[in-house]
Structures are given as structure tokens and as C-alpha cells.
Amino acid sequence: MAVTELSDPALGDCLDTRSGIAVREDTGGHIGVIDLPKVPLNRGEHYKILAILQRSDGDGAYRPPVLLGSLRGGRITETRSRTGVPRVMLALTAFLVAVIVGQFAVAVLERPPTPLDCAEGALRVIGSSAFEPVIRDAAAQYGRRCHGTTFSFEFAGTERGLDRLAQAGPDAGLIAIGDGPKGPGYPALRERALALAVYGVFVHRDLGITDLTVAQVRDLYQGRITNWRTLGGPDLPVVLIDRTPGSGSRVIFEQALLGGEQPPRPHRSCTAIKDTAGTYCDVPVTEDMHQAVAEIPGAIGYGELAEARRAGMAVLTLDGVAPDRTAAIAGRYPFRGVEYAYTHGDPPAGSPAASFLHYLTAGLGTEVLRAHGNEPCAGGRLEPGRCAPTG
Template identity: 65%
Template sequence: MTPENGWHIDLLGVAALVGGFPIEIVLALIGIVVPIIAFLWEFVFVGRKELGYRVQMDTPVTGEIESVFPGVLPQLRPEHDGVSPPLKDLSVVLVRIENSGATPIDTHDYQAPEAGRVGLHLNFPQRRVIGMAVTELSDPGLADSLDRDSGIAVREDTVGHIGAIDLPRVPLNRADHYKILAILQRSEGAGEYPAPVLRGGIKGGRIIETQSRTGISRVIVALVAFLVAVIVVQLVVSAVEPDPTPLDCAAGKLTLVGSSAFEPVIRDAAATYGKRCTGAEFAFGFEGTERGLDRLAEEGKADHDLLAISDGPKGDGYQPLLDRPLALSLFTVIVHKDVGITGLTVAQIQDLYQGRITNWRELGGPDLAVVLVNRIPGSGTRNTLERRVLGGPQPDRPHVSCVAIKDSLPPAAKYCDVQVTKDMQKAVSDIPGAIGYSEFSEAVKSGAKTLAIGGVTADRDAAVNRTYPFWGVEYAYSYGELPGDSLGASFLHFLTDLTGKDVLREHGNEPCGELPDRGRCLPTS
């Protein structure tokens, strides 16, 4: 079958084959389980009892063999009636026998007749043994198991042309070893000798040919290769499989209205949510707190996809609306650049907005008439100023448009009103002698000149510890309870408990859920 006919690996189909279970989890479980099984198999089940042997030398001897192992050969040279056989076509073999398992090997662990003393047979095909000696013991105590009375002996299978050394049942602790040195003579054949082989058995274990402990074992290489393959497959699956929709996302369209002071924050939060939850769509109508609450009160019963943002508590006139505290928000007093002062006391701000101070020279500034710029009644920012700084409402004044007076010098009136935050910032910037107020971070972005209050500059920490007075609480309002699976409920959860809190902080606000005194966010605070 060709690739065009479907002979390919469908990674998304693999996920379906596991019953919809996420394939990343399946691969992660495989990556954990397989090494554990390999470890248990190698070191607990199969390798728990393991006797290994290693041929460390198998060297043909030519010329003067006395120089190979000085002092050893006289011990190995067999004697029969004082006559030694001709020493030709010889080889010298050194075999290491060791406990390579995880547990000790005792005499009863050898699979051999209980009555006998022999436990193993070291065989040399096509060679006969003409001499042998034990040359190294890892523990001197092993000598008692390898002495002349232990059963160690040399013999030959003449039919099979196999020389053999019978080895006793030597008890070996973990990593114990001993070595056998043998002088061999060819009994059959030509060319290279077949490798020596250790014959016998271990109860509940095995006998294996080991290798030198240098480099990395093939088992480890295979295991690492397997784990690398698992990781590669995980990366491929992650690249091919589309990102799943987060469990706390919702689709639909949500309209957000209300406070113009908090508009930039909500717009940024909605953009962040939309990147994460692609099925969400947002519409905006920030024309001020009062207008937003009015719209929610009139349309919210029939439209659950509508939220209003307020710079403070809704008051008593909007009974069906439910509040969700979002954040402690920072506000500031702003002035025209020519006013020439850097700060005011709370009492001075109160005197200015009550009309008791009408010229900036009374406060150490230039001879310039004061022009009070206000948000229209019903503005959440205006209510916050009156509540937190002025200590009560301002005197009633007829409405005057700031646009209408900005080009008259001196201004025809000493006060004017604006609709939204950006109009406030523009009016204070355009009208000489003007003073107004704004959400702090947006005032800074607009380049407005901000004032310290009582010697304290606008700062989130200062507002949290109450040393800076001009702060408010931002609320989100819904008409009654929202359906749990609605976009409105999901977006509010995003703002109060998820990444949306980071957006609030980026704009200089402190999430209500992180305040030391969460009671600060209650509408009655």
C-alpha cells in the first residue's frame, strides 16, 4: 500500500485508538513504566542472582613461554614419572568468575547434584588443560573454597576434544570474584581456538558472559534510545495535534459597557482571553459608569451576554444587578502644564472643588484662574473623587461644555464637564489653569501632569496601605446570576482567578483577591 492510499501513521487516530485518552499522557506513562519494568526485570527478577564470567586473556604462546608468567609456569608444568610432555601449540587463558547479580550466591544456589562438590565446569573446546592455578581472590576468605580439597580439578573429554576445569560451589557475595589461569594445549583442529565457556546453572538465576566495565552497556544505550524515541514522538504529536480548547474557555459574543476609566484594562484583558479562547468575540460600549449600568438594567434581563464595569458600587437604584469585585484601582489629580505646582493637600483639593480657591497664586502657583474640569454626574470616577477625597458632593453647577470654553481666553466660565476619561485628559491639557482627575495609568500614558496628594505620589502600594487616598474599587455587574457555561461567567473567572489578574496588575491595579484586607473591595467599604 502506498502513502497516497493511506499507508501512513495518523497520530490523531492513535489518540482515538486509546479511547480518547490524551496520547501525551499515554506516552508519558510509557516513558515511566518501561524503565521501571526494565529495572525490575534486570535487577530483581532476572538479574537478582547472576554469576558472570569474563575471558580476560586468551593468548597463543610462541617462543619462550617462561616469560609470559614468570614463576607461574613451573607450577603448571605437569610431571609424569619426571618427564614433561612437549610444550608446543600452547595458549594461556585467564578467566574471571564473579557474582554480577544483586544478591549473594551460596553453595546451595548451584544447580548440581547435592552430594557432589563441583558446581561449575569451565570448558575449552579443541584444547586440553595441562595446568591451572587460582591467581586472584577478591576476598582472602574465598581461598578455603578453592583449595586442593574443594573439588577443583582438571579433566578432559577425549571424545569431544574438550578440556575442562571443574570448579567447586564457591559462595560469592555481591561483586566477589576469583580468577582461573590455565595453560592449554591444542587437542584438535587448527586456526583460532573456540572461546572458553562456563557451564552450569544457578537456581532462580543465570550464568552469563560479562564484559569489561568500561563504556556504556548496551542495555543502557537501548533504554536511552527508547526514552529519546518517546520524547520525539511526544514532540511530533504536540506539533501535529491542534491545541485543545482550555476547559475554562467559552464561546460566543460578550458586550462590555460602563467605565471609560477602566476601558483600556478591559480591552487588553479581552484581547488576552481571545488569544487563549478563539471562539470568543467581544464588543465594547464604554460611555461611563452610569450609562453602562442603565443599559445593563434595561437590556440585561433579555441579554445575558452583557456586563457593565463600574468605578464603584452601583448604588440602590439597580437592585437586579449583581456585583463582582475586580480590583483596587488607582486615580490621580491632573493639572494643566502651566499651573506650576507638584502637589496638593486633601484640604486644598476640597477648597478648589468647593470654589473657595479660584486662583492658583493662592496655592503658590502663577496668577492664573482655576478652571474646574468635572466628569458629568453619574460618573464612577467623579463619585470616587467625591467619596475618597472631597468628603461629599460638590455644589450644583449648570452644565458647561469644556469644548465650548477652551478657546476663550480667559475662559468664559470657571468650570466645565466632560463625558469620558479621554475627554477629561484632553480638556485639562487644552485649558490654561485647568484641574481634573483621571485613572492613574491612563493619565501617565496620555502625558498629563499628575499631582501628589498630601505629599504622597500615586502608587499602588501606597493605596493598598491607605497612605494614598485617591483609590476606588472596580466592579463587574451582571443582570442576575450568569449561566455557568456562558462567556460572561468564563471571562469573569478569567479576570478574578486566572491570567486576567496579570492584565489588571499591568495597568497599576491590585486584584481584590490578593489584597491583605479583602473587605476593602466590599461595596460598603
């Protein structure tokens, strides 16, 4: 027990230890008693007593404290310590929890609004097999942002893609991807440069060859070098793996390394020459090129650099320069080309084709192109004229 508040400090003299204020225990009833003395109080004066009650023994419910006494011309005000949360606070807390849960449910269940540059509908992408992994990845990233577009693909080669697009007419749901420019045979097609792509020359891993000059590559594909022994390799005949005519990768290869052409050769299946003495075959798509070079002893081939490395091919340096994006941008590495996207005329604004092309050339799709080892033509790092098949 303690006196905690006095309206007038002079009242303290009436409540000191000599005044009779005390705490005692009624031993017979096991009851604690607080004795308060007579204190003269004027109107408006008061004092406060703090009493802390503690059970001494026993259990179960206990009787509440009892106040005995009276005041002349005044009143006794009793205050209690209240534990627990007030009902008003409980109600307010429950209301706020309900609001938060409701907002979370709306955020989870409500479909996010379609971004302004997205479009709904179907889009089919065809053409270059060399750029297939890049386009599939870009389409997947685009689809996470634009939920209303559905994609389908057919990567059977640049020429087949351009032919299909030209025959389809002004179809807003069709885009063709090509390695290099389309040439004069497709006047109705509209081309957009996507990226400077890096290509590589690779050989069968057992050859042990790690570097060739551009002149040596040219001599190999011109038929002037027919045995790897001539280039310091094993005594094995050279087996040239080529892409079929109409391949954009083949066009880039011929322009960048062969001076624009190579001797005409009849088509031969790479599967058919595996157990023969054949020294040449061609394949329709990039994946078949990787397989043929890996399986045929003495084989040499070419293709898009990032995918060749993912396939585990033994990629060569050319004239001592390792193939990479930086060397290609600087012009030190010669085997490079431009990837294009083609439409039949300009696609209508708001169409899936227009939206996806914008994503590839000016949106987040440029980062997908860069992640696959290419340099976007709209990335700002290429000098004017560098976004061309031979620089």
C-alpha cells in the same frame, strides 16, 4: 603486526622473535608478507594475529589480502575491522527520526484542548472608560488561553453601561464595568468587586503645582478658589475639568475628596471654552479628560492613576502623599475607589460571562489587574471592608 591473544601463555614461546614470525616485503611485487611459524596446537587452542595493512604507493582500488597456508586438524578464522554504520542501526535511526518528526507535527498542528474553565461564545464588555485599558488587556490575555471566546467593547461611562445592562435583561453575553457601587436604581444587577483602584488629581503642566491638600481640592471644585495665584501658582484663572454626571470616576472623586457633592453646573463642552474665559467644562470619557487638562491653561482634572501617568499628566501628591497602590491600601492616600463588574443576575455556568468573571476575580486575571496598579479584591492583601470606595 602483533600477536594479540593466546589461549595458553605457553604458546608465547612458539611465537617469539626466534620462531620465525616476521614481516617482510616482496620487493618485486611490492607486496607485504607476514610469515607465521609452525606452532603445535591442541584441540581448542588458538592465537590471534593483528595485521594493519597500509598502502605504500599507488592509487585506485587495491587487491584484498591473501592467506596462504594450512592447518592440520584446525582452521584459520579471519576477522576484519568494519567502519561505517550497520544497516540495522541506520534503519533504527531512520525510524526514530520519523517518530520524532511525527510527534512534532502533531504538537504543532493539533489545537490544544480548551481548559476546563474556558467557554465558547461572544462576550461584550461595556461601561467605565477609566478601566477600559485594564479590561482590554485582561481580555487579550484571556483570549490567548481560551480561544473560543470573542470580545467586543463599548466604554462610554459607568452609568450608560449600567443602563444598557439593565435594559438588556438576563443576557449572558454582556458585562458592565463600573467605578463604585451601582446604587439602588439597578436592583436586578449583580455586582462583583474586582479591585481597589487608585486615582489621581492632575493639572496643566505649565502651572508648576505639585501638591495640594484635600481641602484645597475641595475649595477649587466648590468655587472658593478661582485663581492659581492663591495657591502659589501663576496668575491664571482656575479651569475645572469635570466628568459628566453619571460617570463612576466623578462619583468616586466627589465621595473621596469633595465630601460627597459639588455645586450644580450646566454642561459645557471643553472644546467650546478653549478660546474663551470659561472656567468649567465636562467630558464624557477618561481620554477626553487627559486631552482637556493638557491643552487648556490653568486646567485641573482627575482620573485613574495608571492611565493618567501613561498619558503624561502632571499628577499631584495629596497632603504630601504620593499616589500609589501601597499608600491606598494603607489608607494614607485618600483618592481611591473600587471597580465592579456587573451582570444581570448570575450568568449561567459555563457561559463566556461566567468564565471571564472567574478569570478576573479568582484566576490569572488578578495579575493583570495588579499590573495596571490596582489591588485585586480577592488578592488577600486588603483587610475586610477595604474594598470600598472610600475605604
